[in-house]
Amino acid sequence: MYKRKRIALVGQPNSGKSTLFNQIAGFRARTSNLPGTTVDFSITTVKMAGEEHEVIDLPGTYSLEGMEPAERVAIRYLLEREVDVLVNVVDASLLARSLEFTLSLMELKIPMIVVLNMMDEAERKGIVIDIQKLEEILGVPVVPTVAVHGKGIKELFEKLDDARVPEEIPLQLSRLLREEINKITEVLKERIEFSKFPIRFLAMKLLEGNTSINELVEVDKDVRRMVDQARAKIMEVAGKDPHDVIHTLRHHTALSIFEKVAQVKRGRRKELEYKLDDILLHPVLGYFFLTLVFLVLFFLV
Ligand SMILES: Nc1nc2c(ncn2[C@@H]2O[C@H](COP(=O)(O)OP(=O)(O)OP(=O)(O)O)[C@@H](O)[C@H]2O)c(=O)[nH]1
Ligand SMILES: [Mg+2]
Structure with missing residues (x-):
């Protein structure tokens, strides 16, 4: 149907x-x-x-x-x-x-x-x-x-x-991060019967301390304790919150994709436009050109 x-x-x-x-x-x-x-x-x-x-x-x-x-x-x-x-x-x-x-x-x-x-x-x-x-x-x-x-x-x-489910683009996770995510994933797999989302995604979001996921997914005391311990360990080793560590890795991955697919070109015409903008919108010279335009208009009329 x-x-x-x-x-x-x-x-x-x-x-x-x-x-x-x-x-x-x-x-x-x-x-x-x-x-x-x-x-x-x-x-x-x-x-x-x-x-x-x-x-x-x-x-x-x-x-x-x-x-x-x-x-x-x-x-x-x-x-x-x-x-x-x-x-x-x-x-x-x-x-x-x-x-x-x-x-x-x-x-x-x-x-x-x-x-x-x-x-x-x-x-x-x-x-x-x-x-x-x-x-x-x-x-x-x-x-x-x-x-x-x-x-x-x-x-x-x-x-x-x-439209299709994308393959994961792996982040360059450190060994510690990978291990902790895997540990939480395994425990969640045992305890969550049904999840609309990949268990690994949930594990990662719990580790990141994602508020929305924490509000939506109920986890028992044992899992919570495990997540807290993992977060503390990463904080100690990396000196940063796991959220910030993962965010930085995602930022680098995004940047490397951007570099592969995009080029920034300035055509000659654009160069000229930018140069003209620089002169005409100059804080001092700009007023000079504005006065010039008014004078020309004045004599024309
Ligand atoms: N130049 C250009 N402007 C666009 C285009 N699409 C949208 N805009 C303009 O971008 C501004 C933001 O557009 P919205 O449709 O309100 O953006 P939005 O994603 O719904 O924003 P939020 O509701 O705040 O998340 C508006 O002024 C649009 O007119 C486009 O393809 N080209
Ligand atoms: Mg909108």
């Missing part, structure tokens, strides 16, 4: 999720240049290529931590509801930074598609992205879009069926 797909738009604040949602839904959810515009989720049903889908616009979130109330709405939605396809909306002009969150989302093991939005902005900054290479590295479809102009939305829906 045909099952309607539930598609969640997830990504960092200001990446263009609501703009994409509006284009899909044909109505106006609130968008603005301020991060944190969407604070609750909106749902719409769309019919594309004869199939009905449910699309959910989630508040922006920088990580799976959930520091802000709006971020928590997004994370809880992802963790509690059945999502068939996770559409990770990324600001292509801030690719290096955005890939960190993409790597976190990949750990959820939900079929995924990456939308590289703001391609116009990336182009303006001279960032050239090798889409095919990024697809190969991430192991999921990557669709370039310019949501404000409705570009790429048809292609996104065409690729829905190609």
